[in-house]
Amino acid sequence: MCEKINPSRLCFINKKVYFCTEFLIMHMKKIFILAWLILVWGNVSAQHGHEPDKSGEHTEKQEEGFDTGKLVAHHLSDSHDYLFELPFIHKTIHLPVILWTDKGLSVFSSKAFQGDNEGRVVVTDDKGNKFVRIHEVIYYADKVGGHDHPSVFDFDSRPLDFSITRNVVAIFFVFVLLFVVLYYTVKGYNNPKKLPKGLASFLEPIIIFIRDDVAIPNIGKDKYEKYMPYLLTVFFFILFSNLIGLIPFAPFGHNITGNILVTFVLATFTFIITTLSGNKHYWKHILAPDVPKALWPIMVPIEILGMFTKPFALMVRLFANILAGHTIIISLVALIFIFGSLAVSPVSAFFVIFMSFIELMVAFIQAYIFTILSALFIGLAVEEHEEHAHETSH
Amino acid sequence: MGSLAGIGAGLAAIGAGIGIGKIGASATEAMARQPEFAGKIQTAMLIAAALVEGVALFAVVVAMIK
Secondary structure, three states: OOOOOOHHHOOHHHHHHHHHHHHHHHOHHHHHHHHHHHHHHHHHHHHHOOHHHHHHHHOOOOOOOOOHHHHHHHHHOOOOEEEEEEOOEEEEEEOEEEEEEOOEEEEEEHHHHOOOOEOOOOEEOOOOOEEEEEOOEEEEOOOOOOOOOOOOOOHHHOOEEOOOOHHHHHHHHHHHHHHHHHHHHHHOOOOOOOOOOOHHHHHHHHHHHHHHHHHHHHHOOOOHHHOHHHHHHHHHHHHHHHHHHHOOOOOOOOOOOOOHHHHHHHHHHHHHHHHHOOOHHHHHHHHOOOOOHHHHHHHHHHHHHHHHHHHHHHHHHHHHHHHHHHHHHHHHHHHHHHHOOHHHHHHHHHHHHHHHHHHHHHHHHHHHHHHHHHHHHHHHHHOOOOOHHHHHHO | OHHHHHHHHHHHHHHHHHHHHHHHHHHHHHHHHOHHHHHHHHHHHHHHHHHHHHHHHHHHHHHHHO
């Protein structure tokens, strides 16, 4: 073991480093709490940056009270502008809007909407289409006539929206993060004779865990290898997306998995992989189950419906857990604005710290649950059948 | 109505609370009876809790859509 260092024998700079690290280690707990409080302050002051334009709308009426619903919707829903906000930097990046209309592809910067979300600004592109934007959804201007709130599901009045929105930028950021982290993980295995170095030794227990406790028990020892890339990808993607949603300052702080369209895509991937790898026994269980034929009119529709409800449950479970967590944290910070006094901030900060710990646990658990349920569904699809006599013994 | 959605979400929270409470109770009891399996029991408890919470959050999502 290393001998205890005698500080008086170190040269000047090393002495400073020694005392700094000693200070850090001895006061670790206080430093940790201070760092959390700074994070919460960063969260609150980033929120405060939004207040000027919001309070302008509210001073029309007398004492309307703080609209938490609007704040939550503004922070958690997708947006065509990328707001880069740190405590002293407020920058809006206008992302490109890419629309597929009846007259063809239409690309322009979202600056054309001039920050309008109520449908007042009409944007005309070079093909003659006119668009308005209401609550971050783009409609054709002439189809939005009488009523002021067209439904998002009214697909005739909307072009196909392929814009690069804030969630798309965030997902690209998760890609870059995943690639960097996993690239350095792979590099740790350069020397096959030694233990993995660096990041690989940190992630290896997690990857081994997914292989030994998620993939092999559910899919089987001989078939799991084909599906390991998908399971690992989905686990790390959901984990990183959840963690990014918890860190309040830019470039993190995006609500990726709290968007139902993102989780819809993830659940669709699981559905496609499960359906495409279903073998004869899987389809036999669905379309010709082992029950008396009189029950088939009931059983077969239920089984087919069950094929869709399992990924649907995956989608809603992840979406609602993450969205609820983010909503709670934003609402707890908004408590300060609801009461309107700074004295609420210690209480609010304490609750935010507490809820953040819970949300950290939920981030890991939800990624794990999505992965293990996907492995379970894939296992159900590829499982080989034992003898039928085995079933009657249940 | 906003308050009806709030009542619905509250009822879902009651359901989640009861369900996860029962899971926790039986998990700790099983861990007390067989301490060597505590790890596996804890894993199973977390999975079951996440599934029950998923069901409760279905109701929250419906309440959010109103």
